[in-house]
Amino acid sequence: MSTRGKRSQTLHALSFFVIFVVPYTPFLHASFTAEMEKLLTLRDSLSQGRDFLSNWFNVESPCNWSGITCVGPAVEAIDLSYTPLNSSIPSCMGEFRHLKALNLSGCGFSGQVPDSFGDLRALQSLDLSRNQLSGALPSSLANLKMLQELVLDANSFSGGLRIIVEHLKGLTKLSISGNSFSGSIPLDIGSLQNLEYLDLSMNYFSGTLPSSLENLSRLLHLDVSRNRLSGSIFPGIGSLGDLLTLDLSSNSFTGSLPSTIGRLTSLDSLWLGRNGFTGSVPVEIGKMKQLKVFSLHSCKLTGAVPREISELRNLIDLDISENNFEGELPRSIGNLVNLMYLVAADAGLSGHLPEQLGGCKNLKILDLSFNSFSGPLPASLAGLESITTFIVEGNHLEGPIPPWISNWKMVNSIRLGKNQFSGSLPPLDLPFLTSFSADANQLSGEIPSKICDCRSLSSLFLSENKLTGSIEETFKGCSNLTDLILLGNNLHGEIPGYLGELPLVTLELSQNNFSGHVPDQLWRSPTILEISLSNNLLAGCIRIAIGNISNLERLQLDYNFFEGSIPKSIGKLRNLTNLSLHGNRLSGEIPPELFNCTNLVALDLGSNNLTGSIPEAISRLNLLDDLVLSNNQLSGHIPGEICAGFQRAAYPDSEFTQHYGVLDLSYNNLTGQIPAAIKNCSVLKEIRLQGNMLSGSIPPELAELTNLTLLDFSFNSLSGPILVQLSPLQSLQGLLLSNNQLGGLIPSELSLMLPSLVKLNLSSNRLTGPIPETVFDIKTLTDVDISSNSLSGSIPFGGSIARGISSLLIFNASNNYLNGPMSESVSNLTSLAVLDLHNNSLTGSLPSSLSKLDYLTYLDLSNNGFLGDIPCDVCSIVGLSFVNFSGNKLYRYAPEECASANRCVAQLVPYPPPTRSPTRGLMWGVGLGAAVGLLALVESNEAAVPGSLTSCWGRR
Missing domain, CATH: 3.80.10.10 (Ribonuclease Inhibitor)
Structure with a gap:
């Protein structure tokens, strides 16, 4: 049956229902029939969503369709939220004159809002959020005088807010976060005196924050974060006495924080971070007794951290990081018994860590990194039994790492690096510890044999210390270890083969005194992406088994005593991006198979005894942008194919790959002319050809x-x-x-x-x-x-x-x-x-x-x-x-x-x-x-x- 036939049948059944069930009046019958006709038209315009609106096509009474609410003969609400319709909004939506609520959020609509929406004069709530709508708001929206809630979040709307501010005076909620609105916030936005919720975040608004906002006496939520607003904060902001949430973060506000901010005594969340505020934090901050979240990170605040912060007994989350504070962390910080998150990284603080900090028994995250704290860790911290993350790296802390950190049975991350801790590493019995970092300290002695009692340990960073001993059995039981970073110590002995059986991703043992051969088991690891063994005393040949470690991305064997030829099997490492064999005693010719490693970005074979010519097979390395073959005995011409690479940066810089743009063939026996094809090496930054026998111009x-x-x-x-x-x-x-x-x-x-x-x-x-x-x-x-x-x-x-x-x-x-x-x-x-x-x-x-x-x-x-x-x-x-x-x-x-x-x-x-x-x-x-x-x-x-x-x- 045709669509028209189905529509006639549906309308006939509805007419029967109206005539014989509902008390008959000609007006009611006409109204009901008209509304049903509109719904049928809407259904036809959304036919591409048939799979998601199945009962619209199976149920004869449109008022029983999902998302449709009828009161008497009128359609008063349409809610199609998160129905993947993926089309433009049908203009017939504007024909429902009695509609009070329209929710089209998350439907995948694109294009512009139809002008016909201006005919929805009874509309009280409009939610178009989380679509791909764009363009300016239609001027016809000025007709929606009854509108109380307007939600447009997460679209690409542009233009300004003039229509809203001038005509939609009844709004209680205006949320337009995550769009491309721009220009100034209208100075008379304070005329929307019924507003309780105002979210203008994540747009491109510029200029100052209008002082008329102080007229919004009913406002509970104000968010203007992530815009381009500037200037100072008007003192009248303290008039918003009912405000519960205030977010001014990620703008370019300057000047000092007004003391009147302390009048916002109902506030429970205050975000002021990522601005250019200067001066000190006003002591009036202590009057905001209901505050639970307080963020001042990434400003330019100076002076001392005010003791009045300790008056905020309900505080759960405090972030004062990346500022220029002076002096110590206030001892009264221990009064914040409900505090769960304290972040004061790079805040300019100094002095000793206060003993009273141990009074914050509910702390889960404590980050005091990159300050100038000195002295030992206070013993009171032993009582932080809820701690999950403890970060104090980048200070001047000293003394031994206390054994009481094993009291922190819930901790999963401890970062103590870049301090002056000394003595031996204490035994750690922390069942949930996943990451432990104590790099760049003065730790000595051997790594505890029971380190693997931390059964969840996945990352261990102990580089740049004075650790000694071998690791012959140390990590054998660390069944979850993925990152082992021990560079820059005095460790010795052979590299144990069991390391190849661990789920390691990164193995960094460089700058130690390891000797002997690299065990074949290591070359059979299915998980390792990075191996760095440079600057050790390793010797012998590079084994053929190296070709088995197929997932390897970075291999650093430089500055050892490897000898013999480069094995042909190295060409099986197809994922390799960085290879350095610099500063060994390798001899023979460069194997052409090496150039099967077509993902190579950096190749360093310098300072060996390699002979022969540079293989033309180097043309396979079209991602190469760093080549060092210096200080060898290479001869012959520079092949023009060398510039098959050096033409683009294939990957962004990462932990494993850095782009240098260096071609270093210096101090060899190369002859002939510099090839004209060198012009193709477009990403080159340095060319080093000195110390050869090159001729020509x-x-x-x-x-x-x-x-x-x-x-x-x-x-x-x-x-x-x-x-x-x-x-x-x-x-x-x-x-x-x-x-x-x-x-x-x-x-x-x-x-x-x-x-x-x-x-x-x-x-x-x-x-x-x-x-x-x-x-x-x-x-x-x-x-x-x-x-x-x-x-x-x-x-x-x-x-x-x-x-x-x-x-x-x-x-x-x-x-x-x-x-x-x-x-x-x-x-x-x-x-x-x-x-x-x-x-x-x-x-x-x-x-x-x-x-x-x-x-x-x-x-x-x-x-x-x-x-x-x-x-x-x-x-x-x-x-x-x-x-x-x-x-x-x-x-x-x-x-x-x-x-x-x-x-x-x-x-x-x-x-x-x-x-x-x-x-x-x-x-x-x-x-x-x-x-x-x-x-x-x-x-x-x-x-x-x-x-x-x-x-x-x-x-x-």
């Missing part, structure tokens, strides 16, 4: 690697110019090209090419021409070494240097053909620590401003053509450790009025003619720091300095 394709911060090609045989095409490298901080055969000019555009450069080393090449003045326009530049080239012309101590804006710490231009006088502008290099210009042809007198270089530690101007006096106070520079003026035409003795310089010039005699030998060329490492080991420089150069010259630094 610097590829211009490098300019496409816009993320580069370090480029080190030093100690190769590269030739050609320094390319101007490097100009897009806006992030490059280190350009190290020393000891090559590069020629031509230093590009005059260097400051535009590399505006972020910190370290520039072009030494020991074949560069010619002048030093561009623009080099010194790079404001970030600290280290410059252009020594041992064929540069000529004067030193351009003008430009930025003359304007005093240089940050230079080291400048070495020795062993060149520089000439002309030395400018007085050198004094503007106010941070300069090292100045080396020896073996040039500089002339004229020494600038008197040299003595103004207060941070100078190394000064070598030898073997030039300087003449005249040595500046008076050059040797009075406090940190000066090396000085050499020899090989010039300076006076044997300084003028009488410059007696302080005599120690520097005694026995000065003409040196032989300058040679081009770079015997004293200043060398530094490849790091981007500016540290210089000057003591070593002094010792290595002392033989070349006239005898009494050493007194210039010997007196300091």
